[in-house]
Amino acid sequence: MYLPCPCCGWRDMREFTCIGAADYCDRPEADAPPEAWDNYLHLRDNPAGPARDLWYHAPCGTWLEVARDTVTHAVTGSTAVEEAG
Template identity: 50%
Template sequence: MRITCPHCGARDVQEFNYLGAADPKRPEGMAAPEAQMFEYVYLRDNPRGDHNELWYHAAGCRAWLIVTRNTLTHSISSVRTAKSTRGAAA
C-alpha cells in the first residue's frame, strides 16, 4: 500500500506508523466518568467501507495525517494533514 503524503508525495506504507481511528472524541474535563473513559480508550468500531485513520509519517516529514481508507479494498480516497483538519474545526 502507498500513502501520498501532502508534503513528501507517494511513499510506501512502511514509512508510516498507524495510530487508529481519527474520529473518537475524548470526554470533556479531567473528571469524566470512568465508564466514558473506558469506552473512549478501549471500545472501537470495526467499520466496513470508508474510515478515517491517523497515520504518522515517521520516516519522512514527521507529520500526522488523516487518511480516508476503504477497509474492504484498502484503496485510499484522501490524505490530509491532521493540523489542517484541527484548524478547520476551530
C-alpha cells in the same frame, strides 16, 4: 502500499507508522465521565466500508488521518491532523 502524506505526497508505507482508528484524535475532556474514557481507550467500530485511521509520517513529522475503504482496500485521501483541528 502507498499512502498520501499531505506534506510530501504519495510515499511508501515503510515511512509511516499506523497508530489506529482516528478516534484517538477525539480525546474527551479531563472531567468527562468514565464511560467516555472507556469508549475513547477501548471501544472501536469495525466498519465494512469507509474508515478513518491515524498515521504518523516520521520523515517529515506529520500526523495524518487517512481515509480508506475496508471492503475495497482503496485509499481515498488524507488530511493533516494539525489542519483538521
